[in-house]
Amino acid sequence: MPRPITDEDREQVRHLHAQGKARNEIARELRRSPSTVSKIARELGITFDRAVEVETATKVRRADLAARRADLAIALHDVAEREIGRMTQPQLYFEWGGKDHTYAEKWQDEPTPADRRTMMATAGAALDRSLKLSPARDETGERSRSVIGRLMDGLARNYAERHGTETVGDGQ
Template sequence: MNDQTRALARSLFVSGLSRNEIARQLDLDPATITRWAKAAGLEFDRSATEAAVKAHTIDLAAARIRLAEKMLSASETMLDQIDDEYLVYNFGGKDNTYEEHTLTSAPVEVKRSIVVTAGITFDKLTRIVEKDNGGLEQAVGVLDQIADGFKAAAEKYRSETPSEPE
């Protein structure tokens, strides 16, 4: 930076512009402005950046909670319906027909998939709770409900799965 550019940078700094805005107006790299400010004994006000970072962090935490609630709701719905009637269907044949049949409950593979999905949800929610130390009591309550749901689903699954001959 020459003397004229430094003087212009100082006047832009005094007027309250950010480092990036000064760099844009002077067509310089922001790192150049940072080095100049440090050499000139000047510091940029970073409170707006700090507030933006805090707001973004809060927004991300809220998004994680919203996603966790959706995952929990979907898993609970699947667990609630695990023993409901189950529609199987098929398209095909030379006439491209549609055939369907309603089973009294879902096949074992489908039930296993539901339990695995709920387990993944449980794992993900546990990790979210570990990262978010706010609302811990509420989160523990939710996890207790999920654990009770797993226990009930496992008991139903065990009672319906035929044991292997010895």
């Protein structure tokens, strides 16, 4: 037979709920079933609905991830710039080997064509990934389209005023 709900149970549920504890946590602490805790909460007019908290936490998490993606995009741009810069810099080449295990090194004015291709591929991959993480926005194109649209509307209004006709449309 189930244990009856007491005033003490109600008071403990109210107190623990006020502390921000979840339903299952309260149930464990009181050694009652979660459904009993839900029933008590319903009687007391309190809820364990955390939708607002979850929504806020989700927004914060998304903002954090967006910031991390932006940081990673910047780091990838840095890699691309470094690789492109290396393409025209002196390059140290070395070899180690032979039967006597000798070491030899040589500086060249710039990397070999094969090494430059590798650097270009690395830079291209880094830029491609960076732009996927944080796509470029063409704000200047949008601005110029709106400026041209306003200019055309102004010309149309001016024409209509001078010639007594109606304007076709307003591009704003």
